[in-house]
Amino acid sequence: MRLIFATGNKGKMNEIREIMSDSVPVLSMAEAGVSTDVEEDGNSFMENSFIKARAVARTCKEKGIDDAIVLADDSGLVVDALNGEPGIYSARYLGEDTPYSIKNAKIIERLNGVSDEDRTARFVCAIACVMPDGREYSAEATYEGAIGYEERGEHGFGYDPIFYLPDRGVYSAELDPDEKNRISHRGKALRMMKEILSEIL
Numbered sequence: 001m002r003l004i005f006a007t008g009n010k011g012k013m014n015e016i017r018e019i020m021s022d023s024v025p026v027l028s029m030a031e032a033g034v035s036t037d038v039e040e041d042g043n044s045f046m047e048n049s050f051i052k053a054r055a056v057a058r059t060c061k062e063k064g065i066d067d068a069i070v071l072a073d074d075s076g077l078v079v080d081a082l083n084g085e086p087g088i089y090s091a092r093y094l095g096e097d098t099p100y101s102i103k104n105a106k107i108i109e110r111l112n113g114v115s116d117e118d119r120t121a122r123f124v125c126a127i128a129c130v131m132p133d134g135r136e137y138s139a140e141a142t143y144e145g146a147i148g149y150e151e152r153g154e155h156g157f158g159y160d161p162i163f164y165l166p167d168r169g170v171y172s173a174e175l176d177p178d179e180k181n182r183i184s185h186r187g188k189a190l191r192m193m194k195e196i197l198s199e200i201l
Contacts, residue, residue: 001024001067001068001069001132001201002024002025002027002032002067002068002069003020003024003025003026003027003068003069003070003071004026004027004028004029004032004034004056004060004065004068004069004070004071005026005027005028005029005070005071005072005073006029006038006052006053006055006056006070006071006072006073007028007029007072007073008028008029008030009157011156011157011158012073012157012186013026013028014177015177015181015184015187015190016186016190018177018178018181019181019187019190019191019194020190020193020194024069024197024201029056032060032065032068033063034056034059034060034063034065035059036055036056036058036059038051038052038055038056039051040052040074040088042074042088043088044088044126045074045075045076045088045124045125045126045140046074046126046128046138046140047074048074048088048126049072049073049074049126049127049128049138050072050128050130050136050138052072052074052128053070053071053072053128053129053130053136054128054130056070056072056130057070057130066132067132068132069129069130069131069132069197070129070130071127071128071129071193072127072128073125073126073127073128073186073189074088074125074126075090075123075124075125075126075185075186076088076089076090076091076123076124077090077107077121077122077123077158077159077163078121078122078123078124079107079111079119079121079147080118080120080121081111081114081118081119081120081147082107082110082111086103086107090158090159093106094106100157100158100159100161101151103159104151104159104161104162105151107147107159107162108147108148108149108150108162111147116146119146119147119148119164120144120145120146121145121146121147121163122142122143122144122145122185123142123143123145123159123163123184123185123186124140124141124142124143124185125140125141125142125143125184125185125186125188125189126138126139126140126189127139127140127189127190127192127193129193129196129197131200135200137193137196137197137200139189139190139192139193139196140189141185141186141188141189141192142185142188143163143172143183143184143185143186143188145163145164145165145166145172146163146164146165146166147162147163147164148162148163148164148171150162151171151173152170152171152173152174153170153171153172153173153174153175154173154174155173155174155175155176155177155180156172156173156175156177156180159172160172160173160180161173172184
């Protein structure tokens with residue numbers, strides 16, 4: 001069996017491989033030779049992850065790839081003072097191709113004047129799994145923190161540079177990858193999914 005993760009995001013694939021690759025080989029869609037356009041029109045992270053996983057699983061079957069375990073995640077940043085935005089639209093916030101430096105600057109600008117106590121936020125990661133025989137599994141986890149006042153750090157990607165961890169006194173992008181994977185939303189959800197797969201394979 002092989003595991004195909006429905007993403008083309010290199011940063012995400014690096015995190016996935018660091019956590020999952022000691023169980024089964026992990027391929028991106030491009031590496032597996034699978035391509036499909038998916039409209040993520042669900043109302044939650046979990047709905048969107050299953051929309052992606054099911055679509056890629058169907059494409060695999062059409063291509064004669066019958067041994068693929070397909071995983072997909074939907075993740076994003078939820079800012080309490082912004083009524084949960086950007087939420088499920090995190091990747092498309094201010095436009096799909098907008099650099100994260102601009103997205104991050106906009107979020108900081110929108111929180112101008114908001115107190116430390118009210119800048120609470122979290123990353124959410126929902127992972128859907130579709131097995132070759134059609135069985136489905138899921139895992140979801142969060143990564144709690146707050147929105148900082150500037151971008152900091154050279155690690156991570158996306159919204160990591162503005163995501164502050166009060167209990168550690170650092171930004172997510174200041175953590176080394178191993179430490180981040182231990183505590184992040186995706187790290188926790190991937191380990192949950194890894195445990196599920198270890199029990200059923």
